[in-house]
Amino acid sequence: MSRDEKIRSMLTEEEKGMIDEELSHYPTTRAGGIEALKIVQRRRGWISDDLLLAVAHHVGMAPAELDRSATFYNLIFRRPIGRHVVLVCDSVSCWLMGADRLRDRLRHRLGVGAGETTADGRFTVLPNVCLGACDRAPAVMIDETLHGPLTEDELDRLLDSQMP
Ligand code: FES
Structure with missing residues (x-):
């Protein structure tokens, strides 16, 4: 499996479903990008680079743009955190x-x-x-x-x- 395929398969079907449901409430994908990250973070604790790529791919955003939004929103954790x-x-x-x-x-x-x-x-x-x-x-x-x-x-x- 290529790295790209691996990243695309990182999100579970349940996570994708939750993200899609959340995004349906937003006028643009960009507006819902942070919410998508929050959904994944709630389940995984923090957002690794690969997870950020997986979410960006799923919501159709450029990874750099999603990363920038995550940097401004300081409740998205980009490093491992405690329990x-x-x-x-x-x-x-x-x-x-x-x-x-x-x-x-x-x-x-x-x-x-x-x-x-x-x-x-x-x-x-x-x-x-x-x-x-x-x-x-x-x-x-x-x-x-x-x-x-x-x-x-x-x-x-x-x-x-x-x-x-
Ligand atoms: S200054 Fe507003 S909550 Fe602390």
């Missing part, structure tokens, strides 16, 4: 309300800083521009759930409650 992703807000309302303390607690608890993954692969910590919850500052998103305002102790409890 849980902790997004720490890195914008002004959260700075003012103590985001630094949460970052320090994460570093102390998990032994990793922004952009890093714990040695056991359980958590990846990523900075994120405003999470859209400034009234809940300082805010953190763990996987797809937003939390805030958070104290360091509440953050500890949240980390403890995540599945191993």
Whole structure:
């Protein structure tokens, strides 16, 4: 099987069906490209170069264009990540309300800083521009759930409650 054929066969029929269904809600393929990547990422954890090519081929987009969109949308992970992703807000309302303390607690608890993954692969910590919850500052998103305002102790409890 050639590399091209291999890439084309990477997506499962189920993934292709889900992507097609999602794309039917968008006026253009380009508008739905990120959603297609999100579908695949939800099932596979992150988007490798080959997966990006497979999605680009399926939705009929140029790989470079899809890659550019993925770069701008910082919730598409282009590198392996931990089983849980902790997004720490890195914008002004959260700075003012103590985001630094949460970052320090994460570093102390998990032994990793922004952009890093714990040695056991359980958590990846990523900075994120405003999470859209400034009234809940300082805010953190763990996987797809937003939390805030958070104290360091509440953050500890949240980390403890995540599945191993
Ligand atoms: S500044 Fe942190 S959620 Fe908006």
